[in-house]
Amino acid sequence: MFLLSNGTRAYEWGSRAAIPSFLGRDSDGNPVAELWMGTHPLAPSSVEETVGLLTPLVALAGELPFLLKVLAADKPLSLQVHPDTALAAAGFRDEEAAGIPLGAPERSYKDPRRKPEMAYALTTFDTLVGFRPTAEILRILSAIDTPLTKSLGEDLRARPGFKGIVRLVERMLTDPVAPVEIAEVTDACRILAGRSFDIKRAYQTAVEVAEHFPDDVGVVISLFLNRLTLQPGEVAFLGPGVIHAHLSGMCLEVMASSDNVLRAGLTNKHLDPAGLVRCLDKGMSRVARVTPEQWGFSTEIFSPDVEEFALSVTQCSHADPEGTVLPSSGRRILLCTGGEVTLLNERGESLDLARGDSVYAGPDDGSLRIIGIGEVAQAYEPTRRTRQSSMVDLV
Template sequence: MLRLVNASRGYDWGSTADIPRFLGEVPDGKPVAEVWIGTHPLAPSTDDDGTSLQEAAGELPFLVKLLAADRPLSLQVHPNRAMAREGFAAEEAAGIPLDAPDRTYKDPHHKPEMAYALTTFDTLVGFRPTAEILRVLIGLNTTMTRKLAENLNASPGFPGIVKLVEQLLAEPPSVDEIAEALASCRELTEQGIDIKRAYVTALEIADYYPEDVGVIISMMLNRLTLQPGEAAFLGTGIIHSHLKGLCLEVMASSDNVLRAGLTSKSLDPAGLVRCLGTGMSRLARVTPEPFGFSTSIFSPDVDEFALAVSQCSDGYRDHTPLPPGGKRILVCTGGEVVVVNSAGERIVMARGDSVYAGPEDGALTIEGTGEVAQAYQPTSDTVVGELIDLVPPYEERMKRSEQRLTQDRRDRGPSAR
């Protein structure tokens, strides 16, 4: 087993306090947005001697991040496998350095991901249903939002929503049009009127990006709040923007991000629309499956990663076994524990500490009083958790809508035909 030293990222949306406190450090007033734990070449973890984890473990298929947001992240999507391979090859051929600000594809991998909340975690993920977006837009009653609603009503469903986003990015509303929409949001929320937090979200984002088209697009997205211990899975091609909170992210080992707003970083609106156009991906809460009586396994049925969260207590008669795995990354998310491998080697972990364990370490157990999250590559024996779709697939919604319409016609009789 190896105790890990990990790189942090100080993006402007990061929290000045959440990650330092989680790691047991004194905040210095500077934002800390992410800590990367894994073998990604842009920020590989090392052992105590400074040796790269990749030398000991090879390339891991997953990447773990500690993420702390104090303000909205960029409006973004992650590419699928085909887009990632194509985009990476093109930028490599063009000679764009990996760390260049305008580089989009940092590797040839897709990037499905799962967020496991450590505090209350707010995020925008995926498009609302057409009818809900129409209610949001029509409720604002401005010239710009009425026009958007007309366009969506003429071309409903997921393809129409993507087309509307493309229109907004190609011809963004003017500063005055955005300000008028925000004034309507403010007036409505002061009257206690909102539609699933669409208006209040736009106002919160406008505190940081008052003139950005992302303020308007944000109202078309689902707002999801995860409580500590809950997880959500985002497939590739899901538009999202995390808003606030601390979470543990587990993802395929990739840093490919296509952005279209709410950021000072390089934008690729055409790439984002192209990625959305590949089709609706899975967006769901992940229901954990039990392993023993002290472990919950969050497995969203992807090849690269699963997450097991285990608790232990000094009151337990036996040590707590962790789920079996090959190459594993352990993060202590609370208390203080001792992780023990099959050879009896012991490493003490306090909150924020991370450890790599390989196949040679065999079965792992923990003792003490605390909690450990273990990221690992699932096997055929890993039980897949139930995924509860936040938005049913477009085809399913259309089928249900047609069934309701047909039933309504039957109920009203021949005169309705």
């Protein structure tokens, strides 16, 4: 077992206080968006294998198929999708051949892997995810009396369904929408929301997004997306090809070890509207709430039907004086999300953990257990037997 030293990402949408507080540090006043735990080359973790000397985790563990993050958002993230395996491999190959540096801001494909992901809410967490049904979108548009929404509604009635919605998104991304048209939609949404007339929070969401990106066509596209609120401990799974934009809150993200993102708005980062539409044209992937499986008395396992990752969350107390056993005995990353615990392996070695401390454990550590009062999340490689969590589709 080794304590991890992890990198953070200072994206402008991040919270100034949430992750520093989680790590027990003072804020320097700058936004901290993500804490990465894994072997991805853009922000690889290290371990102190020798006192005073950090060793890259990849040298000890090999490349891990999963990446664990803490994400903290104070304002909306970019409107984005992640590619499937075929698109990721082709996009990575093309950008490598073009000589675009891996860390270049115009780079979309950072690796050749797909990126399914799962979000576990640490606070109330709001996100936009997946397209609403055609009928719902038409109801939303019909109440907004602007030339743009009337035109969008006419096009969708002429070509309903998923493909028709994608074509509308493509139209808005390729034929620039004037800021005055976006402002008209925002003003209409503000009036409707103020009258307590809303359809599944669509109008209020557009108003909230416009506070940060008033001239961005993503304000209009947000009307097309489901708004989902996760309470602490609730989990959502997003397959590749699902359009989404997280809005606010703090969560754990466990995902395939990838950083491939195709963006089309709500950001000052590189945009790739054509890449985003290509992902959408592959057809909708699964968007689902994940119902945990109970493992013992103190552990919930969230294991969607993917081969790259699963997540367990274990609580312990003095009611278990011998300690609470954790699932999995393979390669694992553990994160203390609350309290103070002692982590023990089968060799009798131990580590004391407080909130924000993270650990890599390998097969040689065998079964792990925790003693104390606290909570530990664990990302790990699932087996066929553990891939069993039930999922309720959102769309």
